[in-house]
Amino acid sequence: MTVETNQLGARGEDAAAAYLDRIGMTIVDRNWRCKLGEIDIVALDGTDLVLVEVKTRRSVRRGTPEEAVSTTKQQRIVRLARSYIAEAGLRTAGVRFDVVAITVLAEDRALLRHHRAAFTVSD
């Protein structure tokens, strides 16, 4: 991973956090890490705990950013969620998995799509 793509990801996560804050969600954690991986954004939306995966792409030439959130990735996020809830000792009414997909259009323009409840635990 180049420094450039790293920076792109970080900028995307900043933009996503700003957006979620603006629509009234409370950001609880950013880039929460454990040995299983990383959760980009943890937020509270009313009584729900929301775990957000942010995906940023410079072009859709290799598919949309949403497509990059594969089933394997979803399962990893679910596992991460379990350990986050256990560790943070959080008790909320509900849990939700959101995806924020950002496509960069120009130097200062990007398209942001917010998918609420993008996926659930599969069995």
Added chain:
Amino acid sequence: MHATVMTATLSGVEALPVEVQADVTSGLPMFSIVGLGDTAVQEARERVRSAIRASGLEFPNARVIINLAPAPLRKHGTGFDLPIALAILVATRQIPTAVVQRVAAVGELSLDGSVRSVPGVLAHAYAAARNDLALLGPSCILPAASAVGGVRYRVVNHIRSLLTEGDYTIAPDASLASDATSVPDLADVAGQESAKRALEVAAAGGHNLLLVGPPGSGKTMLARRLCGILPPLSHDERLETALVHSVAGISEEAVLAGRRPFRSPHHSSSVGGLVGGGAPCRPGEVSLAHNGVLFLDELPEFGPAALQSLRQPLEDGTVTLVRVEGRVTYPARFSLIAAMNPCPCGYLGDSERMCRCSEAAQSRYVSRIGGPLLDRIDMQLRVDRIDPQQIMEAGDTESSVIVARRVAAAREFALEHNRTFAAPGSRLFSEYAIQPLARRTIESYCRTMHLSGRAVTKLARVARTIADIELTDTVSQDHVYEAIRFRLDVS
């Protein structure tokens, strides 16, 4: 938050009650269905989720567990969509509990929330009536509910309409309408008087019939006219047959209107196709022909396994399929009418064309059918090509309506005398009121022809039917002679 909705799953021609239990709790969002559902049941998750959302209702962002009880029973089909959606909507208090109380629901969901029909609604209507439940489902439950009679039902074409407590209607006991639509008429057949007579005897006594003749002698044409001279289905027969058609996913409309089924499977049919099978089990052609006619054209061309599989249904009137998951029994009481060429080239015994088959080829051809099956066919008849001259000159012949009247009278006559069809050997002659002279004729014929015990019974039965057509109490020697004419020594 719990909710329970009743439904049923098909096994044979029966719908076995199944309870759909929904449990919606907080936790990581997931949706799983347990309780031995097949792939179609598992796929219900996607349909239910989309249908609920498309209806402007909310699919819970929570842990959704569906259990199908009793858990050890295998469940199949898409009819679980509607009850699952209902259970979730009741558990999340989006629709009132009263909507699903004392109700059995069945139906497949479209992604847009509309409710689609599923096979076997007639069986579901029966199950609902038996368990004193009202039936909730797509519009196809309406004819089913009225066929069973006295079933309370509510048609739901879209899950949105479930938001309100709807009214249940009691289906009136349907006065099943008769329809006498285009069944081919016997009057269309020129000549062939003895074949027509054979059809009449077969119809009157419920005998199986084999027509042997060269190509173009009108075997198929004759066979197609058997349904037209059989009496219309009785109320109970309609329901029995319609039930089989319903679970097979075939429209039961014609059967409910009293039309006897006529099934003519191609000779490439498999054993499963003929007697039923598959997973889940589906009824075969013999069951779809229940209370009707099964026509097997080109009999020797059928596979040997397929032909031998007909023996049980011919004898018992039912088919019992045993599988790992259990056993199912389908009804299969049908009139068999088979047709075949006398030899591979078709012209053996023809008055104009020479048969080009070797003797070995001829006997191989006939032996494909096998003795045990031939033994179960009461009547065999040679049908010859008739000369074109005769076709042109043929005058008015009897129409099916007239023959049907005689057949109905003969059946009623037989019923009045309360004759059991399978009279045991020793009582056979007294039961059928066979005159001593006629009895001696049967005995000497059987001795010369080396007939089996079963063949004797069949011969006596055919003679009895001929006497029934004449509405005479005793079986005379003439009746026996005519019965012997319907025995052809094919093998």
